[in-house]
Amino acid sequence: MTAAGYRVAPARLDTVAGEFGSRAGSLETAQKAVAGEKVPATAFGQVEEAKAAAKTFEKTMTELGSKLESGVSRLRTLQNGLTASAAGYRRTDAQIAAMYRALMPEDPLPKAGNPAGIGGSADTGAWAQAIAANRTKVTDALTAERSRLASLTDADEIKRSQARISLYEDILANNRQILKFDPSGNGRIAELVGHIEPGTRNVGLFVPGVNTQMSNFDAYAGLGRSLVAADPTGRTAMVVWADGVFPQNPVAQGPSASYAEAMAPDLKNFTDDLRGEIASHAGSDVTLTAIGHSYGGATVGLAETHGLDVDRVLHVESAGMGHGVWSPADLPASQAGVQRYSMTAPLDPIEVAQGNAWGLEWTGIGHGADPDTFPGVTDLETGRSASGDQLWGLSSHSDVLKPGSESWTNIYRVMTAGPVTLDGTFRPDGILEHGVEFLNDGGVLR
Structure with a gap:
């Protein structure tokens, strides 16, 4: 408390809630151990008093178990109350901020150091409103996920839940710009990294692949952050798009085009909105x-068949040019001016999927032509990692996505129109x- 009133720190409430949750977990373990403690009357000896001793022990264990259960219940009530309070304060903050933004003019004049771009505090456009609304959604999702975690027993599910909680906490703590957010199922999300503002010259739109879900989204967002940070002029921004249902198994689901077919129209429409915001x-x-x-x-390849409005396309360890895309003639006229690049590391198993579905596409299997050999595509070198x-x-x-590698450098240079390293230059x-190079260049797998 201060002279001006109470100062609430939701993060501290979250911390205390977590402590209560840990204590409740410890007591719960003890309570289950006590409840399972059974001692037969014969354990006290073959005498008449043994039955009385057994009953006394049973009564003591029952009373202890009841007290432990009551303690667990109280701690869970405190934990849930603190978590809900923290969420309520965050939600109120977001609502009040939105109210103040609504009072501001739609197109305020940009101020020095405060650009009227997406992510700048002067922005009141549609995406700024979406970012504010999604902050509230993330707050609610954090509350729900913490409650869900308390009831989980499967180790993998616990790990995924903890990863989600970590993501949500980081989004709130660092005011990350979430453009799309839906925590249901495996989760759907899209994030803007950096700012789209006067002076921005390059915007990247990254779409991940198999096994993408909310719990591992931050790895892809980290790629976006590394690419934005690499531009010392601050003229580059990234959008990391995972606003779809992705296949979760590379063997059972990866060959199916159905996921890409569902996502491609959404990606195209999102890109249209992105173009409008950029303009x-x-x-x-x-x-x-x-x-x-x-x-x-x-997915990007199939979005091109819908007229994806981009200047460049870069396929990275790509499954293919898109279901049914085998030549430039399979793309609409709107894509004629798109510059295309591709890179695939030697002996990456994805080569099995590239261009190998002839005769099977009618079954919904396959992802079209090999991007590395598609007419008009510039084939790039993946080279070495940051460690050499x-x-x-x-x-x-x-690993091709890791900062400092030659492949990552090629990704950055495609985005920023820098000098790229072509395939075949690796020594x-x-x-x-x-x-490795002999097998790859000899056409054993490609």
Whole structure:
């Protein structure tokens, strides 16, 4: 409390709620142990008094179990109350902030150091309103997920729930710009990293692949942050789009085009909105690059068949050009001027999916042509990791996204129109690297 009144820190309430939850968990474990403690009358000896002793022990354990259960109940009540209070304060803050924003003019004049761009405090446009509304949704989701976590017993589910909670807490603590948010099922989310404002010149739109869900979204958002931070001029922004239902198993679900077919129209419509926001906040000379990783490449490819409004497309370890796309003739006229790039690390198993569904597409299987060999596509080198190791094999599928690698550098340079490294420039060093390049270049898998 201060002289001016009470000062509430929701984060402190969350911390105390977590402590109560931990204590409740410990008491619950003890309560279950006590409840399961059964001692037969014979344990006290073959004498008449043994029955009385057994009854006394049973009564004592029952009373102790009841007291422990009561303690657990009180702690859970306190935990839920504190969590709900923290959520209420955050929700009220967001609502009051929205009320003040509604009183401001729609197009306030930009001030020095306070640009009227998306993410700037002067913005009152549609996406700014969506960001404010989604903050409230994240607050509610955090409350619900904490309650859900308390009842989980499966180790994998607990891990995923904890990852969600960590994401939600970070979003709220760092005022992250969430454009789309739906926590149901595996979760759907899209985030703007950086600002789209006067002076912005490059915007990237990243679409991830198989196994994408709310609990691992932050890994992809981290890629977005690294690409934005790499531009010292501050002229680059990223949108990380996971606002769809993604396949969760690469073998059982990955070959199916149905997920991409469902997401592609939504991605196209979202990109139209993104174009509008870019035009109104940064002008019409901004370059927009769609980057599809793994299954995300097939999704971007199918979105092109709907007229995806981008300047460049980059396929990264991509499953294909999109279901039914085998030549430039399979794309609409609107895509004629799109610059396309692709990169696939040597012996990445994704090569099995690239361009190998001829004759099966009528069953809904397959993702079209191999992006690396598609007419008009510039094939890029994946090269080495930040530590100097060649990127190849299964691990390379995700390692190509790691900052400092040659592949990550190529991604950044495609976005910013910098000099790229073309495929075929890698120089093997050692027997292993020579062997990998021999298999890859010899056409054994490609």
